[in-house]
Amino acid sequence: MDDQGSGPLKSIADLARLAGVSVSTVSRALTGKGALNRGTRERIQALADRHGFRLNVAAQNLRLGRTGAVAILMPLGHARGQQLSDPFFLTMLGYLADALTDRGYDMLLSRVLPDRDDWLDTFIRTGRTDGVIVIGQSDQGAVLARAAARYRPLVVWGEQAPGDGPATVGADNIAGGRLAAQHLADRGRRRLAFFGDVGVPEFAARHAGFLAGLPPELHDAVTLVSSPVTPEASEATARDWFGAGNRPDGIFAASDVVAMSLIAAAEQQGLRVPRDLSIIGFDDIPLARLARPPLTTIRQDIEVGAHHLVDLLFRRIGGEDAGSVQIAPELVVRESS
Amino acid sequence: MDDQGSGPLKSIADLARLAGVSVSTVSRALTGKGALNRGTRERIQALADRHGFRLNVAAQNLRLGRTGAVAILMPLGHARGQQLSDPFFLTMLGYLADALTDRGYDMLLSRVLPDRDDWLDTFIRTGRTDGVIVIGQSDQGAVLARAAARYRPLVVWGEQAPGDGPATVGADNIAGGRLAAQHLADRGRRRLAFFGDVGVPEFAARHAGFLAGLPPELHDAVTLVSSPVTPEASEATARDWFGAGNRPDGIFAASDVVAMSLIAAAEQQGLRVPRDLSIIGFDDIPLARLARPPLTTIRQDIEVGAHHLVDLLFRRIGGEDAGSVQIAPELVVRESS
DNA sequence: CTGTTAGCGCGTTCAT
């Protein structure tokens, strides 16, 4: 080391002393804000570099009245562990992390078990972040709507709530359901089922769109099978259901993971996919291509969704009253249908 | 509202004014630290509740000289996007989030593109977190070792580096490789291959263990196929490789995702798994059970791993010189072998 | 162009 044994530089004041200037000069040099002699600035920057000094972000943010962080909250209301077992969410997290990092923001990730209905207000009031992104509204629609009424920088991923809920970004699940319906009808499938948890708004909308997209004479041919959406639980449900003798020829699954469970369970019963049974999923997770048979699915573009979420949030942080965004889903035909 | 129109309480001082006491009294009441009259404390707490006032965590941490947050860093050195496409990491993130939340810590998630070799030092010096967990050392072993020499609260998930690298938690990949080898040998497989990116230490160790676990006469029968480990890229590699006429009868894949790619590619060539070809993966991700055929794999217990990571980190934050932990992997036999 | 000063919201002596 080439400092005079004074130990590591703890603060701007230490560096100022070392450079023989005032703290504000150091601040100006390091932040790049404010007018400063070119030479002084470079000298101080070099000194900071040499000593490995970096501004303390926490103090900086306190002074600036901001936190420099955005929270990603995942309520696990309907099924503990569900969401985080789904590859869909990791993909989303990755894109969010990138988008936030690009803007110089930190990302605070928190799973939340909404045992009380003030979890969101409580979090917001700690002031730990400048904004909140909620991934998956689960069964917490009311809580979200209430918080959104008072707290602007809040954005939700999922199905758009009727009335004035929070600003939402999500796929058009109704349209996605319709696409699935038309595809199965085109394939000549007539004994249909929907597999999923319609207590979750996204899934309920997919189911509703599915019914809406079917010719009227097929409506009564649709069985709604209420099922959790984790790999283990959905496979168990499917096994029981096939085991009870149910023999549909077309199933729309609430997610790709559920679709994979259905294929596994069906084949254990000797049903062949797609010969005996067409299966169509939702999401188009990266592994959908690798499923055997490769999954026909309704694709939602996660990257686009993540960018909309971040964009919307920062516009609201900036005071703009930006509203919800819907993303058009797309049918991807592979071999499971 | 029942306050006198004074607007929202911004700080402890506002509340003190409202309660007719000093700021330090409010601080004592809300933190629970320090002696205080029972009545006063309850009165102030009630007032805070009623006005929705919460202590500002950032200021609190600044004052206490801590941040209350831990960083989860994911270097993407060898293949941008690789890790985050792997379900393994989300599962890990979920458990980490739970463990940190339990300790009252926030989790700061950041993907990092290690284009320069000072990314870790730079991050550490910002002082944004009290500790750092690095998930997957990628090809950044040297950077990690250097940082670990000066910065104690650093813990890494992955293969333990030879010599004095950073404190590491990870599966015993060598042992895992041996398990895979013995299993394939037991099945009578003799034309063997390893699929994966041996530039990543974890995968290199799995490969080494694989060779070490084989009877000597089979060593030369092992082909090393260098392959990226994302779903798309690994399937493409596998397709080309089978397409070139390669016909192994047993493959050890670096991860479950790679194993699923191999099955997909093999079947496109008319190879039947496991009749013509045994395939064994690594990780036991939740979807491994749902693969067709269900995946034989080497299981690493992610939940246990996450707990060790957090435990180790906090012991090091506390000044303890706690060392690395290895987790025993386990063979899970399903139907792909 | 640079230095002095006053906080950002809180916890903690040291008094009383």
Added chain:
DNA sequence: ATGAACGCGCTAACAG
């Protein structure tokens, strides 16, 4: 048992 005063590390007026 409570209050006054100081400082955590930083930025932004305001002077000079």
